Amino acid sequence: MRITVASGKGGTGKSTVAANLAQAISETQPVVLVDCDVEEPDLHLFFPSENNQCDICVDNPVIDEDVCDSCGLCGRFCRYGALTVINGRHNFFAELCHSCTGCAVVCPKNAITMVPRPVGVVRVQDPSPTLRLISGVLNEGEVQAPPVISGAKARARGEALVIYDSSPGIACPVIETLEGSDFCVLVTESTPFGLHDLELAYGVTEEMGIPSGVVINRSDGGDEEICDFCAEKGVPILMTIPFDRHIAAIQNIGGLITLEIPGWDRRFIELFSRIMRMTEAIV
Numbered sequence: 001m002r003i004t005v006a007s008g009k010g011g012t013g014k015s016t017v018a019a020n021l022a023q024a025i026s027e028t029q030p031v032v033l034v035d036c037d038v039e040e041p042d043l044h045l046f047f048p049s050e051n052n053q054c055d056i057c058v059d060n061p062v063i064d065e066d067v068c069d070s071c072g073l074c075g076r077f078c079r080y081g082a083l084t085v086i087n088g089r090h091n092f093f094a095e096l097c098h099s100c101t102g103c104a105v106v107c108p109k110n111a112i113t114m115v116p117r118p119v120g121v122v123r124v125q126d127p128s129p130t131l132r133l134i135s136g137v138l139n140e141g142e143v144q145a146p147p148v149i150s151g152a153k154a155r156a157r158g159e160a161l162v163i164y165d166s167s168p169g170i171a172c173p174v175i176e177t178l179e180g181s182d183f184c185v186l187v188t189e190s191t192p193f194g195l196h197d198l199e200l201a202y203g204v205t206e207e208m209g210i211p212s213g214v215v216i217n218r219s220d221g222g223d224e225e226i227c228d229f230c231a232e233k234g235v236p237i238l239m240t241i242p243f244d245r246h247i248a249a250i251q252n253i254g255g256l257i258t259l260e261i262p263g264w265d266r267r268f269i270e271l272f273s274r275i276m277r278m279t280e281a282i283v
């Protein structure tokens with residue numbers, strides 16, 4: 001079972017929902033939580049513990065100048081502008097390279113070799129015997145998040161129950177995180193921006209054929225527009241978390257409401273049960 005927690009915008013409480021859901025589930029069964037928000041991973045703040053890490057690398061071209069005749073085929077092939085040939089001189093921009101290896105394939109002199117380059121790391125923690133946290137971390141200055149997300153997800157391959165915490169928005173990192181998911185929890189808030197970005201995020205899950213449900217966070221009771229949208233699209237509202245000072249205070253110090261406030265562990269278990277019932281009904 002693969003569950004992605006996503007949101008159209010940042011700051012809705014997506015990571016809070018993912019962390020509390022994983023904690024509640026871990027009380028009764030093993031679960032793996034994967035932080036796919038690789039540009040700003042923060043789930044480790046909820047689960048401080050020792051970690052081990054490994055590098056994530058992408059393949060970049062290296063040109064043998066002694067063999068190359070500067071024909072320019074490699075530069076003309078590269079649709080991303082990562083490799084250009086101007087006046088017989090090669091210019092390579094690693095941040096733009098998508099590691100497609102096409103430049104090496106089209107080179108008539110076999111002058112191009114693909115060489116690994118580190119772009120991030122994957123860290124693995126075991127906060128408890130039934131909870132594993134895997135965090136993808138993109139190196140500073142890098143812009144290609146999908147390879148790090150893919151590397152983090154690969155470390156959870158084969159596990160029975162995995163929760164992915166995606167980055168906000170609807171760009172490539174979110175698509176990479178959602179790929180292969182069985183269900184998506186869309187976290188939103190009752191604001192005009194929250195509704196607008198919920199519409200965008202829902203559109204992505206619909207296009208990818210992934211069933212979804214909504215969690216309304218920081219609700220002040222004025223959720224009518226969110227409820228109307230969900231009713232129109234046939235998307236269930238799975239949980240509502242109130243705009244509460246006590247909840248905010250716990251979250252702000254890296255705490256979990258499932259551990260600090262009685263009853264919230266049961267609410268998140270019920271959230272998980274609803275997700276399971278929905279996915280079983282679809283199957």
